[in-house]
Amino acid sequence: MALRRVAIDTWRENVAYLHRDCAVYRAEGFQALSKIEVRANGRRILATVNVVDDPAIVGCQELGLSEDAFAQLGVDNGHTVSVAQAEPPESMGALFRKIASERLTREDFGAIVRDIADHRYSKIELTAFVVACHRSELDREEVFFLTDAMVASGRRLDWHEPLVVDKHCIGGIPGNRTTMLVVPIVAAHGMLCPKTSSRAITSPAGTADTMEVLAKVELPLAQLADIVREHRGCLAWGGTAHLSPADDVLISVERPLSIDSAGQMVASILSKKVAAGATHLVLDIPIGPTAKVRSMPDAQRLRRLFEYVARRMGLSLDVVITDGRQPVGNGVGPVLEARDVMRVLQNDPRAPDDLRQKALRLAGRLIECDPDVRGGDGYAIARDILDSGRALARMNAIIAAQGSTGFDHNHPALGALTLDVVAPASGVVAGIDNYQIARVARLAGAPKVPGAGVDLMHKLGDTVAAGDLLYRVHASYPADLEFARHACERDSGYRLGTADEVPRVFVEF
């Protein structure tokens, strides 16, 4: 059959389009949703069949492939391909045992993760795996097996240095863009920090989205390596590096189910870090009433699981439990967050102090991984690097190396349509809902529209008068602004009260 690219993006699910009257479809007893194997040039991929009745999409002699699948097969339009009913994935037995609540072996996890990374699992099989693992609460050794298998499923970078540092936050706090400060600080200290980040999945901005306001982030791995060698750091999107690819596939199922079980979170984060070649990791677990983790006992339990698996993986891990009661910084959305980051780097008086302080503390912890630094000295070293302008210089070098966009933090390209949300009465800001602020920013268009988002004017503990501006929403499209307005009217995300009502958390910083 002749291959045909069908310009449909089915997002991580390979779809093959076969005409209903095509001989292969009839002869092989394929059905809609059958899994088939498509071969060409010695390569093969798996795809799910959609049956087509319109020869304008695919003809009887053609096999259509969705965009991703077409790219994976890697041959040209019109190339001859052969198809066959796909054998069920090798690991189905292990999957069925997990569904039946059995504990799995290292080999089982290896086989399952390999099949997932090779796109041999359908959405249905993937979901079954995720739900089964979630429900049986993988024991900590199983989490290690899963993590290890996920690292093995993709590329593993080796920087040939004894100390490769990284930082990560488990997420959930809008505006929390410390990575873009920590990387230039520790790189300026001379530590190797080859940071790859993700784009937003459910949040209004990921580090990659925000960095993209300043510089190119989709870089070939070879160029990335050159930049890291020259500048000791980078701030790039991790999607091209093929690190722990099974993780990306699993996330596509976990997200819509809001499944965020501890085991899967630990495996996801640590597998990416180990695959990226990190030797030392500082991990930020924020707690607060609207953070992912809401109590100290939960945070401690999660910390212990991270520490166990990190130790088995040979990764040196330093967990810090931080204040997650409200967004960090003022801006929420790619351009607004980039503005905050650049203001901190430039020691601009308008820079949000909470973002600066959190970044300095995290950078300080990473700097203390340096055997030549005394415990307790990290913070001061980080502050000195930032105040002296060396962090800014390093950031500018990294931006230039990746390809600058010429961003000017004094004139950020914000969405021109605005909506002001004001205090309905006077009082003290006693609560800011991370979820609702993120939701408003997303409805306003972030991260797809980089200049969209929310600019916070007051934070927890601030005293406001009726009519004072709490935050300003920026959007570029009227429909987006209306969606955001609707959400704000239902719930602004701000709660006013008395100073006593501000929730307290007892954290390191």
Added chain:
Amino acid sequence: MALRRVAIDTWRENVAYLHRDCAVYRAEGFQALSKIEVRANGRRILATVNVVDDPAIVGCQELGLSEDAFAQLGVDNGHTVSVAQAEPPESMGALFRKIASERLTREDFGAIVRDIADHRYSKIELTAFVVACHRSELDREEVFFLTDAMVASGRRLDWHEPLVVDKHCIGGIPGNRTTMLVVPIVAAHGMLCPKTSSRAITSPAGTADTMEVLAKVELPLAQLADIVREHRGCLAWGGTAHLSPADDVLISVERPLSIDSAGQMVASILSKKVAAGATHLVLDIPIGPTAKVRSMPDAQRLRRLFEYVARRMGLSLDVVITDGRQPVGNGVGPVLEARDVMRVLQNDPRAPDDLRQKALRLAGRLIECDPDVRGGDGYAIARDILDSGRALARMNAIIAAQGSTGFDHNHPALGALTLDVVAPASGVVAGIDNYQIARVARLAGAPKVPGAGVDLMHKLGDTVAAGDLLYRVHASYPADLEFARHACERDSGYRLGTADEVPRVFVEF
């Protein structure tokens, strides 16, 4: 936006095709795989977004819908439609609680099943529900809640008679076409038996596929009701009747995962029967080494669950545990099975006796639901109806009413390509693998190619000589025959041994 039918069959998953540059896609922050709500003319459906880059499939001003989704929305090509981000299904909270192993209430099951029947669940959410229910082994009251909710999710027929009989087999035994004998027998006895059946899902023929060899089976419900009133029975496909529609959706996920948990089987079968208006049901549970149920304790456990739920649903249930060691009858595949059925009805000496006996016993049990029949007399009454030709006459009347195809059992239209599978040595047939025989018949083309299948010449306990014909495979296409040959060569499905090696089962019949 203008609606456009995209001629792609995505099998029970509604897909909306949006061009990447379409304003709505950009403004609303849809992503590939977002769920959207499509509205037109006061109707609304949910669909999953696939992003299209080819204006020949959908243009920037258009919204494409896959075939099923287009039919569900029920408006014409070019009709104006509006779209919005879908609200998450109401029952997500209950789903998440089931994932977390909680016991659910009647209201929870009601909300979940309603959302499933309305196609508000994605494949991922569906799978999560199925796996979560499977793993937590629904308790028997939960199975009742699920069954009841499934009945409520669709149409419920009421025949306005005190006695409406039905029969059902849990499946897994090729050739087991007793329904097509039981219906005319009990209808000839005067009982109301409005039988709707399914098409094959994983088997080489369902009752609807086999009946279709003889008559039309896709009939509008009003016509079906007329036939039932006139002839006291029918043999139709149930797909058009909208009975327990959530069941069809759940099956689309259970099948690829080979999940066949007792709770889901009971809810699936009983919901269909109650929705079809049955008051009395005879249920056939075959046991044997390659049947779905392999031991008597398993069969008894399943029987008790069926009985509990049937009682709560107000359905009178008679469970019979039968011999499932091998296929029933000789033919496997629509035409071959239709031939066997007609031979039994015509008292043809070539009629397979096992099929005749099993049908008579099942019909006898149903006839004993008649308050005027003494316990133990059913079999003799059924035999009399069959031997006298009254069953044949009734079947011919039903066939004529539904629309006869003019099938002649003396000249069945079998696939012209054949393959003879012979005994490799002499011995006694000591095992016939139901799964392998079904597999060979499917590879040969059944049920899609009605004349394809397997014709068994010897059954368990028969003595054969080397070279004797065990079975003949029929196919219509060379590729199909090659697939079947390949499977037969690996494993013919027959095991030869001594008379002592024939497995024994202790069943009612």
